[in-house]
Amino acid sequence: MLDPERFFKETYPFDRLSEEDIKRLSSNIMVRYYSKGETIFEEGSSPLEFLYVIRKGAVVLKKDSAVVDYLQEGDSFDYLSLLENVPPSSKAVAIEDTILFMIHKRIFLRFLNDYEELRNFYTKKLIERVRKEKPQLSTGFDMWINLPIRHLKLSPPLFVDGQESVYQVILKMVEEDLSFALVIDENVIGIITERDIIKRVFAKDLDPKYTRAKDVASFPLIYIHMDAFLFDALLLMTRHNIRRLGVKDKDKIVGVLEDKDIIHHESQNIPFLAKYINKAKSTEEIAYAYSLMYKAVIEYTKQGTDPELIGRYISELSDRIMQRLVFLTIKEIGMEPPTAFSVLVLGSEGRREQSLKTDQDNALVYEDVPMLDLSVDDYFKDFSERYAKNLLKIGFPPCPGKVMLSNPVWRRSLKEWIVQIDRWIENPKGEHTIYLSVFLDLRTVFGSEWLEQELRDYIFKKASDNKVFLSFLASQVLRFRVPLGFFRDFVVEKTGFHKGEFDIKARGIFPLVHGVRVLALEHRISSTNTFERLKELSSTGVISESFAKDLADAYKFLIAIRLKFQADELSKGREPTNYINPSALSRAEKTVLKDVFRIVEEFQRFLNSKYKLSYFLTCYFLYCLSLCF
Structure with missing residues (x-):
């Protein structure tokens, strides 16, 4: 027996309805039978009038012939068409002999209005579906950021012993037609590349026959797991400024992912832009990279790309821009910093959650020096003012609240920052809580991270x-x-x-x-x-x-x-x-x-x-x- 009343009492979220409403629902449904392979509705057909609930059997939803969802007993569909009064965005096909309970739109909407838990359930489903239904470009960002690494063709791992000569390693690399080898030294795996051999052996006029592989290789090998996504690999390459990643399946290295295998969309690709920024010799060149980044972000946004990923994308490249800008600013001054310092990003930049409306939210902390040494203060004042102007040239507008390291309030020695933090916490009037809130998201973008850690530890201790x-x-x-x-x-x-x-x-x-x-x-x-x-x-x-x-x-x-x-x-x-x-x-x-x-x-x-x-x-x-x- 179909017994709809018992079925709804045992099926979430309908089991949250009152006894009376479950009876009312059960007496007002339509029941339809579909044989295996039969189409329930077509993609793009008239807006639906019923919510479909699977009583028995299984259904697949297809979009452009690709399966987007597999549904079985207790699952319901297609609430998006029902709520928005638009044609269904997918085709529904019974893949087994299937019985459907059909709830009329009028009844479903009434229950949706009356029951918060029912509403929350379908809201979450809607969030997932709205995200899925965003248009994708076949060459767009989502096609590769969400691609699991296991689906890529990896370069095979070539293992060599660390005691082998570089000459022997070169012969093996040539034989395998590879530009790298994985070097094992006392159970630690590193990597040696063509570039390493050129820079560390031939450029130094060393004899490859008498130079050991372990003395040239980089340790340890940076690796990523097989089930990670390509976007994670791109971020890892960018963070470590490397061109190859080891790929692990469980605890075994199964291959190597090279940047040449994945750089297809150079104007949007993180490693490409990061390398371009790292080599930039002027603010004009950095400004060009910044404009490319924002064009890409606009495109990804229109494609419906996950906003968390967009925030990470902006953050990785913004970090690179600021790091390069610090280098260029120091070069412009013509003198190295007199003591350890850290350029901090705050607020949304510190959280890696930037939007398309981003201004300068930053600060500077430097190591304590003798009070009479005024040259340190003068240096960082000059540096900060030049740095803020350079950010402005690139396209970062000034912060309306003047939370910028060019403002002396946001540029202090470590001891001075601790005094300021005490003042904020002990006298938490309006602006003090706002300032500390922004400061709580601090993150080092360039310089000595121990200074950031000292500040964070002190805030935790005090607050x-x-x-x-x-x-x-x-x-x-x-x-x-x-x-x-x-x-x-x-x-x-x-x-x-x-x-x-x-x-x-x-x-x-x-x-x-x-x-x-x-x-x-x-x-x-x-x-x-x-x-x-x-x-x-x-x-x-x-x-x-x-x-x-x-x-x-x-x-x-x-x-x-x-x-x-x-x-x-x-x-x-x-x-x-x-x-x-x-x-x-x-x-x-x-x-x-x-x-x-x-x-x-x-x-x-x-x-x-x-x-x-x-x-x-x-x-x-x-x-x-x-x-x-």
């Missing part, structure tokens, strides 16, 4: 157990309400230049990012990236795994929408902002965005409860009031 300060800091998340009205419609600006729009950064992105930042501070999490912080907060039990995933999905969707609008503004020759017009969104995007804002609201309630913000703010208000009398 992580300071409940009053944490409450001050957390109270910032309540400054902005999500832009949803009483009837859950979008609240927008009524007048002015942004009439009909709302600030997605202030109303959604900031409360989420800042709340996660405060939790990370309390629990001494060194990661600055929001996604990484969420993973660590989840793994340590600060928030549940499911809530962390909801927050990560919500954040990803918010920055995807912001990037979409910013890319559109840039394409029209306008300056990108953080404002979006909800009327320009599709129905599915509006549905998802409203539920994303509900997740942000839930997070604000969580922080309000955890840090007792309502009570804290009331006490603080009364205290301030008492000072007036």
Whole structure:
């Protein structure tokens, strides 16, 4: 027997309906039988009037003849067509004899409105589907960033003993037609390349017959796992400034990935642009690379590329630009820095979450020197002013809040920074909490990382157990309400230049990012990236795994929408902002965005409860009031 009532009671999310509504649903469904191989609906046909739920059998969804989803008993489809009233974006085919329960659109939408858990379930499905349905270019970014390394043709590994002569290694490389060999020395694997042999043997006039391979090779071999994606390999190559990666399957090196195997889209490819930047001899050349990067980012955004990956892409290349610019600025001065220093990036740059609206958020810390040595201060003042001007030439606009190392407030010795951090924490008035919030995302882009670590350790020591300060800091998340009205419609600006729009950064992105930042501070999490912080907060039990995933999905969707609008503004020759017009969104995007804002609201309630913000703010208000009398 089909027994729909029992089926719905045992099938999530319909089991969340009341007893009465399950009976109502069961008595109002249609039942259809499809034989194996029969088409249920075609891609691009009329908008659907029913939600399909598989009672028995299996169905595949195909797009352009490629299978995009495999569904079985208990699964439902095609809610995207139903909610957005658009033609189905895929073809549904029964791959077994299949029985479907069909729920009419009117009934489904009513239950969706009445039951939050049902709504959350289909919202998450919508997020996944909206992301999948973004158009892809056959030569575009997603075609290779999401390609598993195991699908690539790798160069075979050639292993040689570290005691062998370079001459013997050359003969083996020639025989195997390879430009490298993997060198084993006391169970450690390194790599020797043609370039190593030229630079370290022939250029130094050494005899290859009497030079051991281990004395020329680079140790250890940098490797990546077979199941990682090509994008991860590109980032690893860029980070270590190398052209080859060992590839492991479990614990065994199975091949070598070379940059020549993957550089197909040179104007967008990270290793290509990174090499171009590293060789740049002027700010004009760097500015050209910067323009190429932004053109690529606009294209990737329009293709619907994962915004987390876009942030990492911008970050890797921005880091390279800043590193090269430090080198050129020092060369311009004509004198090496007199002591250890670190150029720090803050805010979204520090988190590796930049958007298309990026300004200069940076600072500088340098090693303590004797107080009478004024030449050090003078040097870094000169360096900072030149560096900020060079960033401006490249295309990085100045920070409106003057959070720039050319501002002496953001350029200090280590001891001076510690005094400043004390001042921020001990007197957490408005601007102090804002400054420290930005500073909490600090990351070294050039220089001595130990200086950054000293600052981070000191902040943890002073603030992580300071409940009053944490409450001050957390109270910032309540400054902005999500832009949803009483009837859950979008609240927008009524007048002015942004009439009909709302600030997605202030109303959604900031409360989420800042709340996660405060939790990370309390629990001494060194990661600055929001996604990484969420993973660590989840793994340590600060928030549940499911809530962390909801927050990560919500954040990803918010920055995807912001990037979409910013890319559109840039394409029209306008300056990108953080404002979006909800009327320009599709129905599915509006549905998802409203539920994303509900997740942000839930997070604000969580922080309000955890840090007792309502009570804290009331006490603080009364205290301030008492000072007036």
